[in-house]
Amino acid sequence: MKKILVLHTGGTIAMQEDEHGAVTPNLVNPLYSTIESLSSIASVVVDDYLNIPSPHMTPSLMVELAKRLKERVQNDSLDGIVVTHGTDTLEETAYLLDLVLNIENPVVVTGAMRSSNELGSDGPHNLISAVKTAASDEAYGKGVLVVLNDEIHTAKNVTKTHSSNIATFQSPQYGPIGIVTKRGVNFHHTLSHRECHPVDSLTKKVSLLKTYAGMEADIVDAVADAGINGLVIEAFGQGNVPPAIMPALDRLIKKQIPVVLVSRCYSGVVQDTYGYDGGGRTLKDLGVIFTNGLNGQKARLKLMVALELTTDNEQLQQIFLT
Numbered sequence: 001m002k003k004i005l006v007l008h009t010g011g012t013i014a015m016q017e018d019e020h021g022a023v024t025p026n027l028v029n030p031l032y033s034t035i036e037s038l039s040s041i042a043s044v045v046v047d048d049y050l051n052i053p054s055p056h057m058t059p060s061l062m063v064e065l066a067k068r069l070k071e072r073v074q075n076d077s078l079d080g081i082v083v084t085h086g087t088d089t090l091e092e093t094a095y096l097l098d099l100v101l102n103i104e105n106p107v108v109v110t111g112a113m114r115s116s117n118e119l120g121s122d123g124p125h126n127l128i129s130a131v132k133t134a135a136s137d138e139a140y141g142k143g144v145l146v147v148l149n150d151e152i153h154t155a156k157n158v159t160k161t162h163s164s165n166i167a168t169f170q171s172p173q174y175g176p177i178g179i180v181t182k183r184g185v186n187f188h189h190t191l192s193h194r195e196c197h198p199v200d201s202l203t204k205k206v207s208l209l210k211t212y213a214g215m216e217a218d219i220v221d222a223v224a225d226a227g228i229n230g231l232v233i234e235a236f237g238q239g240n241v242p243p244a245i246m247p248a249l250d251r252l253i254k255k256q257i258p259v260v261l262v263s264r265c266y267s268g269v270v271q272d273t274y275g276y277d278g279g280g281r282t283l284k285d286l287g288v289i290f291t292n293g294l295n296g297q298k299a300r301l302k303l304m305v306a307l308e309l310t311t312d313n314e315q316l317q318q319i320f321l322t
């Protein structure tokens with residue numbers, strides 16, 4: 001039987017609703033009864049590591065979590081890991097773990113949209129599905145996976161798409177790479193490329209700004225004055241920005257502060273298609289770094305990781321090609 005670590009970090013999956021309808025953290029993790037029912041699937045060990053709402057999660061905590069998981073895999077001869085997490089920043093933690101953890105064992109992140117005592121609570125079912133996935137041979141070497149609502153997604157492509165629906169986690173453009181059924185786990189896709197940068201701290205400050213019609217330069221200047229080491233811009237469409245912010249972006253790049261471009265669209269990649277002022281081609285000419293389908297919050301984490309390795313714009317561009 002496989003040995004699986006279930007490590008809790010908090011989130012709605014560990015919360016309950018009070019008599020006034022407020023959902024708050026519990027002192028005792030409500031998943032304990034579910035853990036007992038897992039004995040037919042795996043030999044489960046539990047680590048009550050954190051109990052925080054996921055809006056309280058930070059990149060530093062994510063890196064510490066990665067270290068903890070690595071230690072536990074090395075010392076406890078684990079076959080796989082399940083991390084329970086709040087859904088608001090789940091995709092960020094899953095992606096950061098995917099970027100920095102150089103282990104082949106399955107790591108599966110799960111959570112819930114309804115707290116433990118709400119009707120139709122999805123936490124126990126998601127936990128069972130996550131443990132089934134972490135205990136499956138096929139999950140080896142697939143990087144960090146996100147399992148909720150009977151679907152298996154890659155950390156790289158998954159995103160939270162609905163504020164309350166239990167089918168919130170989707171991989172726009174790509175879909176899930178597998179499903180969890182009553183009988184087991186079926187994978188139907190694999191990622192064509194996995195990348196790993198095993199940094200053990202994140203020391204750089206990277207901000208994320210979303211473009212909007214009529215955006216002015218002062219917001220970019222204000223962020224630049226806040227002592228950032230890098231900036232991610234969520235651009236329009238294929239990667240275009242309002243012309244008013246071009247001089248501000250140029251100033252950042254001239255100061256060796258990298259600017260990374262993602263699209264504010266739900267699907268698709270950014271490209272140097274448009275040659276008008278603020279268009280992708282003019283951004284490329286400035287030295288802006290283009291991404292390949294990452295969303296803003298993940299590109300920000302990737303830039304934080306990449307800046308631990310290099311500040312050279314060409315090398316950063318290479319890192320963002322994948």
Ligand SMILES: NC(=O)C[C@H](N)C(=O)O
Nearest residue numbers: 011012053054086087088
């Ligand atoms: N469904 C959830 O887990 C949302 C919650 N606010 C959290 O991320 O901690």
